[in-house]
Amino acid sequence: MLSFIVKRVGQSVLVLLITGLVAFSMFTFVGDPIDNMLGQERTIEDVERLREQLGLDKPFVVQYYRFLEQAVQGNFGVSYRQGRPVAEILLERAPATLELAAVSGIFAILMGIALGVFTAIRRNGFAANLIMSASLIGVSLPTFLIGILLIYLFSVELGWLPSFGRGDTVDLGGWTTGFLTASGLKALILPSITLGLYQMTLIMRLVRSEMLEVLRQDYIRFAKARGLSDRVINFRHALKNTMVPVITVIGLQLGSIIAFAIITETVFQWPGVGLLFINAIQFVDIPVMAAYLMLISVMFVAINLLVDILYAFIDPRLRVAA
């Protein structure tokens, strides 16, 4: 078992190094940060000097090596745009993204399961059909458009919710939270619906099909024959068995919520790491882009690693095969 874990960790590190290298080599296509850092009246001399100071005159393999060397020590360099340590900026922005991801994740899970069960039980009902068709529209519209539509409806037309930002936040020793203020909670509603909608539909459809599958099983028929109430059959017997694959999918989707947050954060000017990344691309802020990409790949690789190890615990045959 130990050798299996060591092997998988080693593979994960290799994946990270390669992702980093690919990402780093792509930075050469994003453009040149120098012009953004210097004003209109810059001279060619200024350009050359700054490029040398930032080490941008070196080949990208050398730049990547330097980045890794620093990153291992927890130092992601200084943002070209803000002139502050990247690690500091990331830590400052992380709470916004994590809170948004958590709320939209909970929204997606609760609504997804509830609607999934409902549409499965009332398979041919009018409401269930309506929900199923509406979910198709929700999935096919781009996140960007959904966000803008929600803003126009709830902020501009109705004036109920703020159109952008995070509202007032409370600082809990380095972690800023929007959960403790009224404006912070109001500001969470639209972005978390926008971000969670896709995941919600996914969970809903999965729950529905699993549930329909389970409801066809013999033990449900026997339960019905025994005269148990629908409530007990649906929730105690059927739902429990539906949840096994659903939980696996939810776990895997957590990472993608954080990664997908980029678009939602841009639309709502949500001050999280996704917005930071978009700004960094426009400004060719290489240290920020590199740190963000590494962070996201570490997250995905870690989730996959954990899942693999958990499966190996559950199913001993995998250990041998690996």
Place this chain on the structure above:
Amino acid sequence: MHRLSTALALVLALPATAEEFNFAVTTDPQTMDPHAVNSTPVLGFLNNVYEGLVRRGKDMSIEPSLAVSWEPIGEGEGWRFKLREGVTFQDGAAFNADDVVFSYERASSEQADTSSWFAPVSEVIKVDDYTVDIMTTAPNPIFPDSIANWMMMDSGWAEANGAERPDKEQGNFATLNANGTGPFQVVSRQPDLETVLEPHAGWWGEVEHNLTRVTMTPIQNPATALAALLSGDVDFINPVPIQDVARLEGNPEVRVIQGIEARVIMLGFDQQEGAAESGQGAADMFLDPRAREAVAKAINVPAILQTIMRGNAEVASQMVSPAMRGFSEANAAPYAYDAEAARSLAEEAGLAGQTIAFKCPNDRYLNDEAVCQAVTSMLAQAGMEVSLDAMPVSNYWPELRADNFDMYLLGWSPGTFDAEHPIRFLAATQDDEAKLGSWNFGGYSNARVDELLPMIQSEIDDTARQAMLDETAKILQDEVAYVPLYVQPLVWGARSGVELTQRPDDFFILRWVTVN
């Protein structure tokens, strides 16, 4: 009863809320250091916090600020500035000549992005606590105009916080904190999220605004910014997307403020013999002035403005707009649109059968890519084949620097508001030593223009200077060094009840804002 309580609530609410002002910008100023980055978002914002010796008024004219008066020394050896007494920085320290000398050393240092403003300066001398002499290497008539954005920093504050020099790469205390003499002071700063200002109680000037607290939030997405304005979450946005202007005009709750920016949008050409080529066309196609003239005549600028800019811009005839000092009235006629003449000129110059590699940014100027597409099809109608390549600006400048173009789009806003500025950067022959022609990507070169430039820079007599500027403008027009297209519009949006002044440099000056 209900009505009474509503009225009461209004009366109670007005004084408390009306003076809080929220506004949104597209680009957050990347630093609070007035000497670190020479860009509109930074200088425009910091003009509310820091002040210079002189400042620009509502009509862009130069007026006293931290200097009460100034006069040339002798035969143009420099300028003597008399400083305002009794001015204090926002931390309470007094302002005097030492701060001016310190700010000169700081702003002209190698680490500063503003050092080019001080290229003509040889020395800054403190005469007494409230008199400063700024010596120039040659007579410099527009020197006071050229330092309107040179902001004064307190030497004691900078030294105490280790910010004696700007630091673009690592940042320092002045990157996130500010201490100016201006009417507003920064009370909290969260880069890219929110910056809060409050009036500086000890400001020397007469207060015209009625703001008690100002919050600036960057919103990059234009649709979100517009929604924020419409829903009342912000009181002001800059810019309003041009395509939404007509729709906003029907809304009584908001107001669109339109003006003309100082920026002229123009086409540039590769005019270097045997220069590196894009590979798409034959080399040297624009060496022939007839080829450049063909392009000038083929473009119907009014049509572009009507359709793409929705009537919000003016046709340009020169590298500066009529609002700038030194604009040549004698050469105010733009190139006339004449597709037939363009067609025959293009044939004479041998453009037929060649493909012009046209480079264009797609995120730098208002509707830049759409304008380039229109130019491309207009040239096609005049028999010229164009391959358009539009890209983000961070890829664009390296492309231009590498000479990978036959023709390109450029916008130029003269920092000095004087016609000399674009001549120095765009028309002078490239010379890295003398720091001339640093944006002259096409390598345009004319001996007479090079000869006129230093004379324009040091001529004190306005009439003689204008005559030289007229001559330069005529040469550039006759040779079609560039094809000026139009002066870019400024479109701001505000809640009704907000009174403000729009300046062509796109600076949003808070001391002119009142909220009713």
